[in-house]
Amino acid sequence: MSLLTQQRAGLAIALVLLVTLPVWIGNTYYINIASQILLWAILALSLNVLVGWAGLTSLGHAGLFAMAGYTAAMLLDRGYGHFTADVLAIVVTLATTAVFAVLGLRATGIGFLMITLAIGQILWGIAYRWVSLTNGDNGINVSTRPAPFGLALTSAPAFYLAALAVFLIALATMAKFARSPFGASLRGTRDQSRRMTALGYNVWLIRFLAILFSGFWSGVAGLLFIYYNQFIGPQVVALTTSAEALLMVISGGSGTLLGPVVGAAIVVVMKNVVSAYIERWNLVLGVIFILIISFMPEGLVPGSVRLWRAGVRRLRGTQSSSLDPTSAPGPDGRRIPWLRPERTP
Amino acid sequence: MSLWLTLAVNSVALGSLLFLLSSGFSLIFGLMRIPNLMHGSFFMLGAYFGVTLLSKGVNFWISALMSAAAMAAIGGLIERFLLRRLEGQVLPQVLLTLGFAFIIGDLCLMLWTGDPWQPATPDHLRGVVQMAGLYFPVYRLVIVIVALVVAVALWLLVDWTRLGAMIRAGVDDAPIARVVGIKVSQLFTGVFALGAALAAFGGVMGAPYLSVYPGLDFEMLPLALIVVILGGTGSLLGALVGSFLIGFLYNFGQAMLPDLAYVILFLPMLLILVLRPQGLFGRVVS
Numbered sequence: 043m044s045l046l047t048q049q050r051a052g053l054a055i056a057l058v059l060l061v062t063l064p065v066w067i068g069n070t071y072y073i074n075i076a077s078q079i080l081l082w083a084i085l086a087l088s089l090n091v092l093v094g095w096a097g098l099t100s101l102g103h104a105g106l107f108a109m110a111g112y113t114a115a116m117l118l119d120r121g122y123g124h125f126t127a128d129v130l131a132i133v134v135t136l137a138t139t140a141v142f143a144v145l146g147l148r149a150t151g152i153g154f155l156m157i158t159l160a161i162g163q164i165l166w167g168i169a170y171r172w173v174s175l176t177n178g179d180n181g182i183n184v185s186t187r188p189a190p191f192g193l194a195l196t197s198a199p200a201f202y203l204a205a206l207a208v209f210l211i212a213l214a215t216m217a218k219f220a221r222s223p224f225g226a227s228l229r230g231t232r233d234q235s236r237r238m239t240a241l242g243y244n245v246w247l248i249r250f251l252a253i254l255f256s257g258f259w260s261g262v263a264g265l266l267f268i269y270y271n272q273f274i275g276p277q278v279v280a281l282t283t284s285a286e287a288l289l290m291v292i293s294g295g296s297g298t299l300l301g302p303v304v305g306a307a308i309v310v311v312m313k314n315v316v317s318a319y320i321e322r323w324n325l326v327l328g329v330i331f332i333l334i335i336s337f338m339p340e341g342l343v344p345g346s347v348r349l350w351r352a353g354v355r356r357l358r359g360t361q362s363s364s365l366d367p368t369s370a371p372g373p374d375g376r377r378i379p380w381l382r383p384e385r386t387p
Numbered sequence: 388m389s390l391w392l393t394l395a396v397n398s399v400a401l402g403s404l405l406f407l408l409s410s411g412f413s414l415i416f417g418l419m420r421i422p423n424l425m426h427g428s429f430f431m432l433g434a435y436f437g438v439t440l441l442s443k444g445v446n447f448w449i450s451a452l453m454s455a456a457a458m459a460a461i462g463g464l465i466e467r468f469l470l471r472r473l474e475g476q477v478l479p480q481v482l483l484t485l486g487f488a489f490i491i492g493d494l495c496l497m498l499w500t501g502d503p504w505q506p507a508t509p510d511h512l513r514g515v516v517q518m519a520g521l522y523f524p525v526y527r528l529v530i531v532i533v534a535l536v537v538a539v540a541l542w543l544l545v546d547w548t549r550l551g552a553m554i555r556a557g558v559d560d561a562p563i564a565r566v567v568g569i570k571v572s573q574l575f576t577g578v579f580a581l582g583a584a585l586a587a588f589g590g591v592m593g594a595p596y597l598s599v600y601p602g603l604d605f606e607m608l609p610l611a612l613i614v615v616i617l618g619g620t621g622s623l624l625g626a627l628v629g630s631f632l633i634g635f636l637y638n639f640g641q642a643m644l645p646d647l648a649y650v651i652l653f654l655p656m657l658l659i660l661v662l663r664p665q666g667l668f669g670r671v672v673s
Contacts, residue, residue, distance in 0.1 A: 148664040152422050152477045163609040167649035325493035331486030335479045
């Protein structure tokens with residue numbers, strides 16, 4: 043069997059397993075967790091476009107995610123139909139993302155991060171304090187789920203399948219994006235922005251479009267979120283959500299296609315498990331951040347492989363130089379984009 | 388006293404508190420380029436230390452100084468043993484400081500519960516002073532005086548002393564500074580500790596006025612950020628002007644458009660980013 047057919051067979055098996063998941067899992071609780079993983083994976087994938095491929099770290103993505111959720115929830119609350127509400131929500135999110143991008147791109151690196159953090163906090167401030175518009179701390183209820191093509195999404199398996207369909211479209215789009223000439227030029231702006239400018243590429247525009255693309259999928263994830271929870275409140279816009287999304291991207295391995303998905307699964311499962319025993323999720327989140335940074339900054343999956351190999355080598359008594367994470371290659375042989383020191387201009 | 392004057396006095400007092408918070412942030416983020424997302428946590432933890440000491444009957448000023456010293460030690464340790472290993476790597480530094488911010492926030496919630504703590508204004512700082520026929524609360528004036536003293540002291544330290552020259556040299560060109568015998572690492576740890584201490588001191592000074600409650604950390608962090616972006620990174624004068632500007636905006640916004648007060652705070656920052664990204668008093672880095 044050639045490598046290509048092997049890959050195709052693997053893909054087909056994974057697809058069949060995912061589609062039949064409600065059947066072989068059976069339990070509603072676990073199906074709901076799977077739905078959560080899928081919707082958070084879409085947010086993580088969208089953030090990964092910026093963190094992994096554009097080299098721009100955003101701490102304001104919860105704002106874009108919630109912008110779609112809030113807009114749709116408010117419109118539904120005022121009696122609009124699902125289709126109108128969702129389309130308008132995506133339009134509003136794209137407009138917000140455009141402003142977000144124009145402001146954020148006044149800087150790169152640390153400046154971009156701080157500006158996006160501030161914008162995220164503004165959106166939090168609107169959600170929390172502008173009570174007459176957003177209902178403040180009480181949030182907004184979403185009474186119904188949509189029924190696309192006449193299929194009701196009220197049951198857990200039905201919602202899971204709908205989320206899976208959206209997730210697969212997102213994943214396919216991301217794969218296409220990463221392989222496209224545009225994706226290559228985006229990685230070019232990450233690695234060598236000056237050289238890209240010299241080659242005639244409009245670095246600002248490439249980054250701007252990438253942010254719009256990322257904002258679009260954040261908005262889609264936000265819509266799935268309100269339909270899943272049938273509620274949205276200001277805690278969704280809080281910095282914790284942006285930080286969790288960033289943790290998903292980085293724990294799985296940024297700049298890869300499946301890393302953010304694995305990261306989303308890890309974070310969602312961990313959050314559910316931890317919350318079942320103690321109410322100190324923020325504490326655990328903080329400790330995980332510090333552990334990841336200290337021991338496997340390239341992500342859990344590649345990091346575990348590296349540490350395991352180093353351990354084996356040490357057992358065999360040979361010298362190992364790969365304990366230094368910054369010298370380790372990324373999952374696909376490239377160096378990890380976000381570990382490079384910031385170059386002084 | 389008329390409403391406007393009350394608002395103005397409150398604005399200057401809040402601006403002074405913000406300066407204590409953001410001058411430290413200006414040193415750490417603006418000067419040393421460390422994205423310290425736990426700066427708000429320093430403020431909150433310092434305030435909690437302070438109110439605990441106050442509730443044990445310790446003198447106000449001694450509480451504030453002890454809290455600042457404790458925070459300097461904590462900040463110094465984090466910088467020396469964790470942040471230093473990540474020198475120049477922005478994202479890992481962000482994640483580390485964010486991780487600590489979450490941990491500190493949750494620990495504070497665990498230790499001091501979710502109820503707000505508001506210590507009484509110390510006895511000797513109560514009352515009002517009469518000036519030009521108007522009455523001013525003593526405590527607000529004291530905050531302003533403390534902030535101005537700190538501002539002058541920092542300005543003298545950074546711009547006019549040998550130590551300040553060494554810090555600036557370390558920031559501009561660390562390898563060369565090391566070659567001429569400046570201990571850049573120790574200096575930076577010291578500056579980081581100083582920034583943390585200023586935040587904690589500000590937290591204690593603000594406690595009788597703002598009270599201390601969970602979530603204060605992530606409320607103060609964006610404020611410090613706005614002030615530094617407004618004023619220009621690394622500029623102490625910018626931090627001072629920015630603090631007072633935000634102090635005024637917050638109080639007047641609160642009085643006139645209470646729903647939008649928090650959002651209005653960010654408008655000047657957005658304007659500055661569009662029109663003058665280096666900030667009001669920032670240098671253009673070529």
